[in-house]
Structures are given as C-alpha cells and as structure tokens.
Amino acid sequence: MEEVVIEKEELKKAKKYFDEDCFRKTLEDYKKSLVYRDSKVVIKDEKLEYSLVKQVEKIVNAIIIVYRYYIFEDYEDLRQHALNACFSNFLKFDPSKGTAFNYYSIISKISLLNYTDRKQKHRNHKNIDDQIDLEAKDTLNYDLFFDELENTLFAIVDENFIGTKRKKYVKIASVILDYLRKTKKFVGKSDLYAWGRSLGIKNNEIRDFVNDMGNFNKELFEGIK
16 A cells, blocks of 8 residues: 555656646747758757757656556666657647556557557456455546556456557557546546547547446456445
C-alpha cells in the first residue's frame, strides 16, 4: 500500500511542476520558428525545442515510475523511447482537445507499452489476491481500482490481439482509462463516443473494442462484489 502511495505522488508531483500555460506558449513560439523546405524542417529554434523536451520529460519520468516500466527494461532506454515518441508528436498537439499533460501522458503510456511488449513478452502483473473495496470513499481505493482495471485490460489486449488491432486497442484503452480517471465516473455510450471522436477514434472502433472486451468480463471484474 505504501509503495502505491509513493508512486501516485510521483504523478501528482509531475502534474504540479508541469507548467501547462508555459508549455503551450513555448510550443506556439516553436512552431513559428520552423522553416520548411520540401516538407522537411530545415530551420528551428533549438532552445525552444530543448525547453519543450525538458517539460515533457517530467511526464515521461513520472509515467515510468508510476506504472513501473523500469521493471522490464533499462530506465534510460525507456526514457529515450518515450521522449522520442512525445517529440515526434509535438506538432500534432491540439489545445482545443485537452491538456498537453494528458496528451503526452497517453503518448508515453502507449509508446512504453509497445516498447516493453516488443522487448519482453511476459509481464509482471498484480497479485490476483489483491482486493479493492468499491464501497470505500477513500480516493486511494478508487485509484487502486483503476490501476487494477488498467493492468488487467492491457494484459487482455496484449495476450489476445495482434498487429494493427492490438495497437488500436492499446490506444482506445488508454484514452478510456484516462477519461475515467478524470471524470471519476462510468459514462454512457454517447459520452464515450464523443470523447473518443475528440481524440480521433471512430464510434465503430470503440464499439468493436467494447464488444471484444465483453468476452473477458470475468477477468475484468474478478474481485468486484
């Protein structure tokens, strides 16, 4: 229990020290500095780029610690991989669709999950005997429930889907779980579809995901009474 508290504090600390407004302003200035030739960037402000990387690094480090990816691979390799994934998506961030913190958190999770899956097939999962008291009002218990759901959901996707479908389901699972953590409630289909569309996920893709996950209700909700 103490370990979970410490790990959760890492993510809260990262969010606290990640300056959302500063990042957006720096990113805007960075975009203005870019000069293209034949669709390739030939001139850029490297100081602004470095500043963006250092801000996102706070998120990446927290994700690695909170989700314990360091168990699977070398910490520096994980950090570099996730930073590269975030860096390649700097210009794709759309402020109208959410915060930079959430956007790069999702990118970090997806990239690290893919990376560790390629490097190591078998993962460590939480003890099946761990139980969550859903009646409790304690925030920690609530967070623990979603931690357990996240671990189980990603394990199901890893073990039962391959190729393009697996990558798509990893993204959908990450987006849904982040939304559930944010809203602290389960949502209806219309809300879920709207949230997915705002992040470029089609209704039928979410519908397929939900239908496929319905085959694993026992694994997903084991321990819930």
